[in-house]
Amino acid sequence: MKMELFKLILIIVLAVIMLASAVYAVVSKKTVSAVLATGVISLLASVIFLMLASPDVAMTEAAIGAGLTTFLFFIIIRKIEKQDDAK
């Protein structure tokens, strides 16, 4: 029972951090920090999935949400910066 309560508190804390980083991603003026904040959302979501006993979904979320999308955003940000430099 104690373990269950601990899990519940941890999930609530993670959810609050996720919400905070979602708001930060919208409000932030820096694109790079906003992209990192969205990566944090996916990473914490995968932790929550793991705690809810679905490791398969957690792996997908971590690989695609936190890894692939964040990296892809950085590649595209660099491309846009390069284009702006060329002008």
Added chain:
Amino acid sequence: MRNSFLIILIAAFAWFMYDIFSEYQTQEQLNKTAAYYNSNEPSEAGAANVVTAIVVTYRGLDTLGEVTVLFLATLIIGFILKNKAEKIIDSKYKTSEILETGAKVLVPGSLILGVYIFINGHLTPGGGFQGGAVIGSAIVLLLLADPNKIVSHKLMNFIESTSGFFYVVIGILGLIIAGGFLDNRIFPLGKLGSLISAGAIPLIYSFIGLKVGAEISGIVNNINETELTDKL
């Protein structure tokens, strides 16, 4: 005006979600379908990971559809983005030392991890899609560290199309030898929990993993090679 519209939209969404979750009750038992899968899967499909057995065997046709959707997405991205025959080498561009060294350390490990995940898809959590995504992330990291790196389109296309072809061939073999399309019992089921077990599941998941990895790498490679123009 625009803000108030957004607030109304968010409130409506919150009400909608509340409506769904207010009636939510934790189930004490597995429902009928889940209980069937849970009790009959070891003897029918022989995979230690029940999720994999459901994804690859019981719902195999849906997985084929998913792979097809991903293939179409790759195709359309390749069609829209400009694909130059020659790559412009931008020698001016330097990434940081930390990123380059980190990529050198992490890329081989990530590739091996991806292969491990899809080969062990029937034993441990994960499988073709997860392993493929990990391989894709490794390629993205490689291109992030060195944008001038050339990842062969031909090789990616070859891996992608051959694994897709053999995936369907195994499905048709199941139709001929075993009980139906994508039936995994074309090979003996083997001992539950060993690496070579669960019939065709490891083979199918390896093909899916290679296909997904090649597709994601192809998308990233296309994006990396495209020069942004005003038209795009």
